[in-house]
Amino acid sequence: MISILIAASVGLLVSIMFTPYLIRAFSKQGFGQEIREEGPEGHQSKRGTPTMGGVSIIVATVVGYGVAHLLRWAASADGGGPSASGMLVLLLASGLGLVGFLDDFIKVRRQRNLGLNKTSKLVGQLVVAVAFAILAIQFADQRGLSPASTNLSYVRDLAVIAFPIPVFVLFCYLLIAAWSNAVNFTDGLDGLAGGAASMVLGTYVVISFWQARLACAETPQPACYDVRDPLDLAVVAAAATGACIGFLWWNAAPAKIFMGDTGSLSLGGLIAGLSVTTRTELLAIVIGGLFVVEMVSVVVQIAVFRSTRRRLFRMAPFHHHFELAGWAETTVIIRFWLLAAICCMFGLGLFYSEQLAAVGG
Template sequence: MISILIAASVGLVVSILFTPYLIRLFSRQGFGQEIREEGPQGHRSKRGTPTMGGVAIIIAMVVGYFVAHIVDWLRGSTNDGPTASGLLVLFLAVALGIVGFLDDFIKIRKQRNLGLNKTAKTVGQLVVGITFAVLVVQFADANGLTPASQNLSYVRDLALIYFPLPVFVIFCVVVISAWSNVVNFTDGLDGLAGGAAAMVLATYVVISFWQARLSCAETPQAACYQVRDPLDLAVVAAAAAAGCVGFLWWNAAPAKIFMGDTGSLALGGLVAGLAMTTRTELLAIVIGGLFVVEGMSVVAQIAVFRTTRRRLFRMAPFHHHFELAGWAETTVIIRFWLLAAICCLFGLGLFYSEQLSVAGG
């Protein structure tokens, strides 16, 4: 528990203090956001706002994680230090953040709202996803547990659905690509993605800590969680959640900096990595329900337009639909945050109810 608190404290402080430095640095370099011409008219005033602020979240997460382990070591803790699960999830988030950084940098240099072309961006996500997929089923511990399982999972592995390695690699790539893209779609209003991501990550702190408390060494086999390094995953999630909160201090409306694809792709990868390493891929759809709905609104808009030549929403992702319907930006943000909180609480409720049913059954 102390490691989680240290990671969160350090992540929060680093993010709050480092983000203003990035604002000044990026402003001097002219690293300003380009705005979609077809977007809401009210967003035109945001042109030139510094972007790539996701760098602060990534650094806060990494520093918070390693400082927590250094303090553990200095305290003479019996913890074994960084684990395969924690390091792999960090790798996934940082690597996708680098892909996003390249995308943002090209947008800035070419002064357009399109960075990496679709092929280059897809290749980047593919390379990262395949690398993660191959590594995450290696590094078995003394109990034979690897960081992720080749079974599909809800709260625990579903024994009937097992993926051979080639299929599992494809599954991982799809999950990682889907989560990184839906978080990216949600990042369209000041603080919307950052606030929602903080809630989802905080939920994973609770879930991972819960799983650590119900380890198979102390809990009957039927009721315990077959997760390799749950406590270390809680440390990663805590550092990242706090990093989002610290960044939100500067990113809340009116934003002084945007996270850009650097932050949104990293956070999407982080959610995907936590979902797979905690064996909650299906539950994550509920916990991150706001992101899922935002992504579905884009898919639905494209599908309806291609088949009927009419628009389902005034604009997608559908947070812009409400803006164009006359809602103030802050109203959309707060109401969507409430929806994100409801999804997280509902996901926690499902997690807890499943544990009760197993323990009581």
């Protein structure tokens, strides 16, 4: 528990102190956000706001995680080093953050709203996702548990749905691409994605800690959880939660800096990685419901327009629909944060109810 609190506190402090440095450095270099012409008219005033602030989130998360383990190592005879699961989730987030950084860098250098082309971006996500998937089914511990399971999972593995390894790798790619793009779509208003992500990651702190308390080595089946390193995953999620909140201090409306694709892709990677390593891929759809709705709104808008030549929403992603309907930006943000909080609470409720059912069974 102390490691979780340390990770969250350090992640928060590093993010809130490091972000102003990035604002000054990126402003000096002219790394300002380009705004698409077809976007809401009110967004044009944001042109030139420093971007690539996701660097702060990634650095703060890694530092928070590292400091928590360093202090645990100094205070414990057993060492308390990083786990395979924790390192893989961090590597996934960092790898996707690098893809996003290249995308952002091209945008600001060429002063356009398009960075990497779709093929290059998908290839980058593919390489990172495949590496994560292959490594995640390695590194079995003494119980024979790897960071990931080739079974589809809700709160625990669903024994009736087991993937062959090639299909599992494809599944991981689709999952990671979907979550990273979902957070990317949501990152269109000041603080919207950062605030929602902090809630989702905070929810995973609770879930991972709960799983650690009921690990299968200590509790008889069927009430226990077959998760390799749940406590360390809670440390990762806590560090990322603190980093998001610290960044939100500067990213909330009116934003002094944007996270860019650097931040949105890495946060999507964190959510995807935590869902795989905690065996909650299906539950994550509920917990991250706001991101899912934002992504679905884009898919539906495209499908409807291509089939009918009409738009279902005034603009997609969904948050722009309400802006164009006359809602103030801060109103949209706060109400969408409330929706994100409801999704997280509902997800926790489902997690807890499944545990009660397992114990009762």
